[in-house]
Each structure stands twice: as C-alpha cells, then as structure tokens.
Amino acid sequence: MGIxxxxxxxxxxxxxxxxxxxGIAGGKAFEAMARQPEVGGDVRTLLFITLAFIETLxxxxxxxxxxxxxxx
Amino acid sequence: xxxxxxxxxxxxxxPIPVDHLVFTEWVIIALIGIIAFxxxxxxxxxxxxxxxxxEAIILWTYDFxxxxxxxEHVAKKWAPILTAFFLFILLSNYSGLIPGAAHVQGFQPxxxxxxxxxxxxxxTFCSVHVAGFSEHKGRYFKHFVSPGWAMLPLNLIEEIAHxxxxxxxxxxxxxxxxxxxxxxxxxxxxxxxxAIMGLSLLLGAIQAIVFxxxxxxxxxxxxxxxx
Numbered sequence: 001m002g003i004x005x006x007x008x009x010x011x012x013x014x015x016x017x018x019x020x021x022x023g024i025a026g027g028k029a030f031e032a033m034a035r036q037p038e039v040g041g042d043v044r045t046l047l048f049i050t051l052a053f054i055e056t057l058x059x060x061x062x063x064x065x066x067x068x069x070x071x072x
Numbered sequence: 073x074x075x076x077x078x079x080x081x082x083x084x085x086x087p088i089p090v091d092h093l094v095f096t097e098w099v100i101i102a103l104i105g106i107i108a109f110x111x112x113x114x115x116x117x118x119x120x121x122x123x124x125x126x127e128a129i130i131l132w133t134y135d136f137x138x139x140x141x142x143x144e145h146v147a148k149k150w151a152p153i154l155t156a157f158f159l160f161i162l163l164s165n166y167s168g169l170i171p172g173a174a175h176v177q178g179f180q181p182x183x184x185x186x187x188x189x190x191x192x193x194x195x196t197f198c199s200v201h202v203a204g205f206s207e208h209k210g211r212y213f214k215h216f217v218s219p220g221w222a223m224l225p226l227n228l229i230e231e232i233a234h235x236x237x238x239x240x241x242x243x244x245x246x247x248x249x250x251x252x253x254x255x256x257x258x259x260x261x262x263x264x265x266x267a268i269m270g271l272s273l274l275l276g277a278i279q280a281i282v283f284x285x286x287x288x289x290x291x292x293x294x295x296x297x298x299x
Contacts, residue, residue, distance in 0.1 A: 048278070048281060048282055049282075049285055049286060049289060051282075052241060052282040052285075053237075055241065055245075056237045056241050059240055059241055059244035059245065059248075060240065060244075062244050062248055063240055063244055066247075
C-alpha cells in the first residue's frame with residue numbers, strides 16, 4: 001500500500017515540476033521565434049537541449065517509481 | 073518473461089550466451105550496413121537516388137555539427153560517430169513499434185533495456201574525454217579544477233552525471249512508452265493504442281535527436297576554448 005502510494009507520488013510530483021518548467025521554456029522559445037523568425041533554427045536546437053535537461057528530472061521520478069513497483 | 077523482457081538467452085554462440093536484444097541489435101546494424109553498402113557500391117560523380125540521399129544526410133550533419141561545435145576539424149572528426157548514434161537509436165526506437173516486438177523470439181527493442189543505453193552513454197563519455205585531451209593535451213585536465221581546487225569534487229560529479237543522465241533519459245523514455253502501449257493494449261486491444269503509437273513515432277525521433285545533440289554539445293564543451 002505504502003509502496004504503491006509512493007510510486008504514484010514519485011511520478012506525479014516529478015511530472016508537475018517538469019510540466020511547469022517545460023511550459024515556461026517552450027512558451028518563451030516560441031515567443032522568441034515569433035519575434036525573430038530568422039533565429040528559429042538556433043532557438044529550436046537550444047530548446048531541445050533545455051527540454052531534455054528538464055525532462056531528465058521527471059524521468060528520474062519515473063525510474064524511482066519503476067524501482068518501487070519492482071519491489072512490490 | 074518479466075515485464076515485457078525476455079529473461080533467458082536466445083541462443084549460445086560457443087561459450088557466449090546471446091541475448092534477444094543483442095540479436096535485434098545485430099539485425100539493425102546489418103540493416104544500416106546493407107543500405108549504406110548498396111548506396112555506395114558504385115558511386116558516381118553526379119549522385120542519383122540512394123547515393124544522393126546519403127550525401128545529403130552527410131552534408132547536413134557536417135554543417136549542423138560544425139555550427140554546434142564552432143571548430144570544423146573537431147566536427148569533421150566526430151560527426152561520423154554521432155550520425156551513427158542517431159541512425160542506430162532511431163532504428164532501435166522504431167523497432168519497438170513493429171508488431172511482435174518483445175513477443176517474437178529474438179526480437180526485443182534494444183533501447184528499452186538500460187544495458188544498451190548505458191553502453192551508448194559510456195561510448196559518449198569516452199569520446200568526450202578523448203576529444204578534449206586530443207584538442208587541449210595537458211591543459212585539458214585544468215578544467216577539472218577550473219575556478220579552484222575546491223570545485224574538484226563537484227566537477228567530478230558533473231562528469232559522472234552526464235553519462236548517467238544520458239542513460240536514464242533514453243531508457244526511461246523508451247521503456248515508459250513501451251509500458252504505456254502494453255498497458256493500453258491490455259485495457260483496449262483495438263484502435264486506442266494507435267494514438268499513443270503515433271505519438272511514439274515522434275518521441276522516438278526526438279529522443280534520437282536529443283541523445284545526438286547532447287553528445288555533440290558535451291564534445292563541444294570539452295574541446296571549446298571556455299576553460
């Protein structure tokens with residue numbers, strides 16, 4: 001019971017943080033691209049790298065959840 | 073079979089047991105090799121068809137990595153391995169979408185196991201330090217103590233965190249996606265999983281791009297003049 005709850009919370013809390021961060025990063029990047037379309041390529045590359053770094057934290061939560069489920 | 077993974081070896085090659093996902097890797101490598109061989113078998117000065125496509129890929133990746141790394145000789149040296157990473161990871165991710173993956177003997181999508189992703193990340197780890205050392209020689213080791221000796225532990229942790237995060241990112245994404253598809257197939261066998269599978273076409277390509285770009289930016293950071 002406790003382990004199941006912990007697994008769910010690990011993914012969901014990590015998902016909340018990652019979602020907020022990705023939303024801010026993506027929104028700002030689109031703003032920049034709309035303002036200056038000629039830097040679109042550079043911004044897109046940097047956006048991918050940034051999103052990957054943010055996503056890592058969420059994936060750590062997912063990994064902990066898998067480990068907890070494996071222990072159940 | 074545990075959790076969508078074969079847990080026994082597929083066959084024995086002499087004393088060495090060969091796992092299911094190793095066999096799938098061999099098939100993917102053979103596929104890339106055969107396509108590349110047929111593209112370059114009789115090359116012409118004016119390229120047509122497959123040769124044209126490969127020349128476009130190679131020109132595009134060289135331009136892209138040159139732009140990312142700022143140094144043309146470094147980009148020329150490391151573009152082949154990074155492009156190989158991209159092609160291999162892309163085909164590995166997509167192999168999970170073929171019907172029968174993880175259900176047919178000898179067919180296990182390689183990137184959904186973290187031994188494979190860790191191997192790829194360790195290749196990147198070694199490449200980064202080889203690239204940095206061959207560019208800066210002895211000066212390269214100075215960046216481990218860059219602002220001062222007090223930062224040495226933090227810098228070492230950062231160097232270890234790079235391959236770890238590459239491993240976990242690729243494995244977690246692909247494995248999580250496979251789990252979601254398996255769960256949806258269990259709940260609703262028809263039509264509904266195809267929405268997630270369409271999304272995972274996009275996701276597989278993005279993960280391959282992200283792994284390649286991050287490897288390239290680590291190499292760029294090691295060979296750059298920033299330290």
